Amino acid sequence: MDFNFENELSGKIALVTGGTKGTGKAIADRLSKAGATVIVTARNKPEDQPGHIHFIAADLSRPEGTQKVVEEILAEYGHLDILINNMGSSETPGGGFTVLSDHDWEATIQTNLLAPVRLDRGFLPGMVGRGEGVIIHIASIQARLPLYDSTLPYAAAKAGLVNYSKSLSNEVSPKGVRVLTVSPGWIMTSASGRMIERIADSSGGTIEQATHSVMNALGGIPFGRPAWPEEVAELVGFLASPRAAYLTGTEYVIDGGTIPTI
Ligand SMILES: NC(=O)c1ccc[n+]([C@@H]2O[C@H](COP(=O)([O-])OP(=O)(O)OC[C@H]3O[C@@H](n4cnc5c(N)ncnc54)[C@H](OP(=O)(O)O)[C@@H]3O)[C@@H](O)[C@H]2O)c1
Secondary structure (H helix, E strand, O other): OOOOHHHOOOOOEEEEEOOOOHHHHHHHHHHHHOOOEEEEEEOOOOOOOOOOOEEEEOOOOOHHHHHHHHHHHHHHHOOOOEEEEOOOOOOOOOOOHHHOOHHHHHHHHHHHHHHHHHHHHHHHHHHHHHOOEEEEEEOOHHHOOOOOHHHHHHHHHHHHHHHHHHHHHHHHHHHOEEEEEEEEOOEOOHHHHHHHHHHHHHHOOOHHHHHHHHHHHOOOOOOOOOEOHHHHHHHHHHHHOHHHOOOOOOEEEEOOOOOOOO
16 A cells, blocks of 8 residues: 555644643644644643644633534534544642542543543544544553552543543444544653652752652653653554554553553
8 A cells, every 4th residue: 555644644634632732732743744734722822832733722621611622623624533632631639549539530530531522522423424533542551550649530530531432432433433542651741851850859869860760650661761742643643544544442552661561
């Protein structure tokens, strides 16, 4: 088969949630380079937001936010071809299970599980109607390798997302829509960089020592470093492309070997 990688997504409309920073920004750039028309969402518009990428401001942890995104995209473009549910975060406090309130749990599940569920529900009828589309859920290795303490609800929500993604693929793959999960390990985003600086400052150690302390907390990364956002974006770009036409219902772990089991 002869694929033109440069323009393999030309004519496609793609949404990347959380596409203004970190991994989402790298995914938006990658899909745009492959020729897609790319829309990104976040709560805040960056000052340097590229003009060729359509930005929609929305808080996706709320049903009104996801509804706004679905309505604006369908009104402007009529349909969506590629949905990358990238946005996700863990904002709950440390201190173990006793300090985590119902509010902490609900907020984490809204952001990491219900936001993708609502966006899928908004765009899937159009994809099923046209008999084509790709949905990718960005989960985390924490779905299988949960860290306790502050990320307890996040790990549980991501495990729910992985399970939901598989169930959804069973329902819609026969109708032509591919549904996939990408589960990254630690990614060196600007937020990760700031976290490392804080650890180095508070421990009086070097950036390298702080980086190793995070890798040790994960049980080590055989590759010896976190992923770059562009490495995760490359996997997503491939999975969204026609080259991955037979891939659906599967989870792709990209973690430099972090998960210690097969
Ligand atoms: N970084 C890692 O090491 C790592 C590891 C495994 C998995 N992941 C997963 O990979 C994905 C991307 O993570 P990242 O670390 O690259 O993200 P990031 O750099 O923290 O960026 C998060 C993006 O989401 C937006 N966002 C956050 N909360 C939002 C909300 N309530 N409504 C709308 N937009 C919101 C942010 O913009 P605003 O703040 O302006 O809204 C930003 O664009 C997430 O699903 C994460 O769970 C990350």
